[in-house]
Amino acid sequence: MAIPARISIVTLGVADLARAVAFYEALGWERAASSMDEIAWFHTADSNLGLFPTHELAADANLPPERGPFDGVTLAINVETAGDVDRCLAEAVAAGGRLLKPATDAVWGGRSGYFADPDGHPWEVAHNPGFAIGPDGRVTIP
DSSP, X not given: OXXXXXXXXXXXXXXXXXXXXXXXXXXXXXXXTTOOSSOEEEEOSSSEEXXXXXXXXXXXXTOOSOOOSOOSOOEEEEXXXXXXXXXXXXXXXXXXXXXXXXXXXXXXXXXXXXXEOTTOOEEEEEEOTTSEEOTTSOEEOO
């Protein structure tokens, strides 16, 4: 039996859960009703985002809680237009994020840039004209 090819939840370890929740709410993301004092859930177009204290998440996965400046993972938000990339990066910074890379035109024909949330998790905001975004916000990668 194969493991299903799906990403249901991405959980980020955070130093201050209240600060992280406030940041994602400032982005306009909807917090799920099932959130608790110990963990917060946010719905996205095709998966869910969890926020959980770093030391507890590390213990749950049987890993050390230390993180490096880059842990080899980025998250991405695909948007409908090239101009949306600039707007979203500005909104993330206004909400308390840090600009990692300003929006630039990419050699692959789109536009992208990066911000970090208050815990340093890197997010790419990208417009790729070859990736259709449906009315439900889901991205189709050919």
